[in-house]
Amino acid sequence: MSEQVYTHAPVLLAEVLAQLAPKSGGLYVDATLGRGGHSEAILEASAPDGRLIGIDRDPRALEETAPRLARFGDRVKLVHAAFAELQNVLGDERVDGLLADLGVSSPQLDDATRGFSFRAEGPLDMRMDPTRGLSARELIAETDEQELANLIFRLGEERRSRPIARAIKRLEASGEMNTTGDLRRATVSVLGPRRTGGIDPATRTFQALRLAVNGELEQLxxxxxxxxxxxxxxxxxxxxxxxxxxxxxxxxxFRGDERLEPTTKKPIVATDEENDRNPRARSAKLRAARRLSRGEEAR
Structure with missing residues (x-):
């Protein structure tokens, strides 16, 4: 769960392709387009006429990834949308495969102006779509101390959520809760500095606020x-x-829906080689499920 600045390599790429098995003529959705690494590989594997719809909440991701996928022409369509809008995006179309690579992307972490990272000073924003919703600073301002503590405990799994919330609201009341550095200082004042080999003390609090700002679990x-x-x-x-x-x-x-059959008994994790190349892969878990036919459902 620790935050790091990563390269932009797509995580578990070979494993994703093995599960989706892209084919010519198929239609695929990458629901988290990001910088297009997974999408590019799916389009290549489904040549010459497989199609892909790439979706992202972040307008900048769509803008910056479009040139990378331009060579695929009308085989690819990029759409600004959130998970909850998927069925509206597809309309009557059904897809052969769907991929979602959850969480914050490497470019979002690397850009201090987005407010996702505690490693660099930036505005306390954290919105995946900067055109919609409350920023993290605004959310903190509109949330009382008890609600904030509950949020940090539930979404960050942070045991010391109450004193952290108290420290955050104290700084917010004095006008000192405007940047990622301010938020990190509040958490460090409670938890102390980072221990050798441990996660940064701000990790869980940043996760909780990011999940809340973007409604990530509700979208999932x-x-x-x-x-x-x-x-x-x-x-x-x-x-x-x-x-x-x-x-x-x-x-x-995946296990609770009778229309689905899990194709991964346990989550697939990265190899040691991939972890060495791409530290973001260390906490990644891939699960997949196949849509049963109506005949199979009836059995």
């Missing part, structure tokens, strides 16, 4: 509910998660 639930409806019979959904709250939701959805 909406995506998981839509999966059986948007897949063709035999279609596969592959979802990469990075912390236990996400992984539990995916596991529960």
């Amino acid at each position: 639930d909406a995506l998981l509910a839509a999966v059986p409806d948007v897949l063709v019979d035999g279609g596969v959904a592959a979802i990469i998660s990075f912390h236990s709250l996400e992984d539990r939701a995916v596991k529960r959805a």
Whole structure:
């Protein structure tokens, strides 16, 4: 769960392709386009006429990734949308495969102006879509201390959420809760400096606020509910998660829906070689499920 500045390599790429098995003529959705690494590989594997719809909440991701995928022409369509809008994006179309690579992307972490990282001073924003919703600073201002403590405990799994919330609100009341550095200082004042080999003391609090600002778990639930409806019979959904709250939701959805058959008994994790190349992969877990046909459901 620790935050690091990563390269922009797509995580678990070979494993994702093995699950989705892209084919010529297929239609695929990358619900987290990011910088297009997974999308590019899916389009290459589904040549010459497989199609892909790339979706992202972040307008900048769409803008910066469009040139990378331009060589695929009308085989690719990019859409600014959130998970909850997936069925509206697809309309009557059904897809052979769906991928979601959850959480904050490497470019979002690397850009201090987005406010996701505690490693560099930036505005306390954290919105994946800067055109919508409250920033983290605004959320803190509109949330009382008890609600903030509950949020940090529930979404960050931070045991010392109460004193952290108290420290945050104390700084906020004095006009000193405007940047990522301010938020980190509040958490460090409670938890102390980073221990050797441990995660940064701000990690869980930053995670909690990011999840809250973007409604990430609610968006994930909406995506998981839509999966059986948007897949063709035999279609596969592959979802990469990075912390236990996400992984539990995916596991529960894939195992609990009679229309789906998990194709991964346990989550797939990165090889040692990939972890060495791309530290972001260390906490990644891939789960996949196949859409059963109506005939199989009836058995």
